[in-house]
Amino acid sequence: MSTSPRLLVTGASGQLGRLVIQSLLKTVPAARIVATVRTLAKATDLQALGVEVREADYDQPAVLDAAFQGIDRLLLISSSEIGRRVPQHRNAIDAAVRAGVGLIGYTSLLHGDASPLPLKAEHVATEAALRASGAPFVILRNGWYLENYNGFIAPGLEHGAVFGSAGEGRIAAAARADYADAAAAVLAAGAEHAGKIYELAGDDGFTMADWAAALSEVAGKVVAYNNLPEADYKALLINIGLPAPVADLLSSSDVGAAQGGLYDASRTLSRLIGRPTTPLKTALAAALKG
Template sequence: MSTPSPRILVTGANGHLGRLTVQALVKSVPADRIVATARSKEAVADLAALGVETRVADYDKPETLIAAFAGIGRLLLISSSAIGQREPQHRNVIEAAKAAGVGFVAYTSLLHADTSQLGLRVEHLATEALLKASGLSFALLRNGWYTENYNGNIGPALEHGVVFGASGDGRIAAASRADYAAAAAAVLAGGDEHAGQVYELAGDTAFTLADWAAELSKLAGKPVAFNNLPAAEYQALLVKFGLPEGFAALLADSDTGASKGGLYDDSHTLSRLIGRPTTPLATVLAAALKG
């Protein structure tokens, strides 16, 4: 008698990365093997239409997690968006996965988390440590920057002819969310070969923010320049634009880290894992311009 294939669960499936991961999974895995979770079923109703099961799972409510993880063999823990609350939330997920008998957990960490200078590394490293101490089989998907992270700059950049930042000449090896989702799907649909692996995932081609501005200018037919600022000035400017102080500090810190190589990687691990080149900057920008 053959052993039934393990069921696969994606947490945070209502978010950009989670939704794309489920959509990638259904291309290679029977839909009835896939479970998508969010804090409400309504948030993932579109995924239920694909034939996957939907369940309620709230990182802040352990009782929902244990119930949601019942019968699951392989699980994707997508890092919480609640910066500052990630470690206890992720602990809840890991403890529930262990209690439910989940066989394998993949976690979306940060590129080169163990050596990164970005402040974001702290909660990711704490989660990695929790996984290592849990006794669970796991893989670390250390994701680099999403190219779409910069899409919010497009409108203001075209309106004012300038994009601000503090990344200097730092090269950013970004990839699209769909690229990272494809990697997560490949690991979830795979087998024991992924256990214990640390995947440093980034785009095939890196760009500076000056390159980003030049590509946008080319595609839109409007002049756009990059104005590099000291980190403190950039943070103050973001606050002036209406961003909360904490988020402005995070963005300024990330740019500073990028200026020191914190968002660069040339291993091409991501493209090897997904079996194709990563999505070029021009493709992501062109799609955003089309709306």
């Protein structure tokens, strides 16, 4: 492997990918960083920073082969196309193996195959594909993003209430930038992380009632959390315009949260990034500022 390894981040025009690139640039020369995107025009800002941008598409193995050439370490950010992730991720893993990539990092789901969340199946299958590939890998099992709840802020403040099915389940969410810093740290360090599985979550858990109370404090307006049975919450989401499959995913994920699927107390994330994870109130205040 090169003494100046080249690091590649897939999905670099996405929210997480951009943050990983920004984090890498704090310690890694831009000339060693490669970003892959589906549409080159969406990454001109990365090019302006000196990062090499290559076209890549999880559905096109030949394009992936070209994109991964000369890469020493690769971060495979999970596809956003739920239901198609397994073949897409296998395409990327196979291409990385053909290119001789020395370490593949993958953004998986907190607690992997033990998770009660329906999202787990595609992540578990991808982790299995990594193990079967024979390539060195590291698995970053990310918990929920604090930003996942930002869509509740405006309606919560308007109506004085938010709804869900998470019950008393504790949620150890962290900011997207926290997870990005962890991915960048692992990618920059390289071989010492090979074979590791990291359960990554925020330092402090909260219930959705806690979330509503924090929003109330930060915004200066009382917002309550109303817990609903899964079927009722799904019906509410459909009633406000979400497609039934999306409503089903969100409501069932909430039930998974009620069962502890989004909680972890190991503080592995803060140890990886060398600082505390972003507090809930800090994230809410930033979201309110826009």
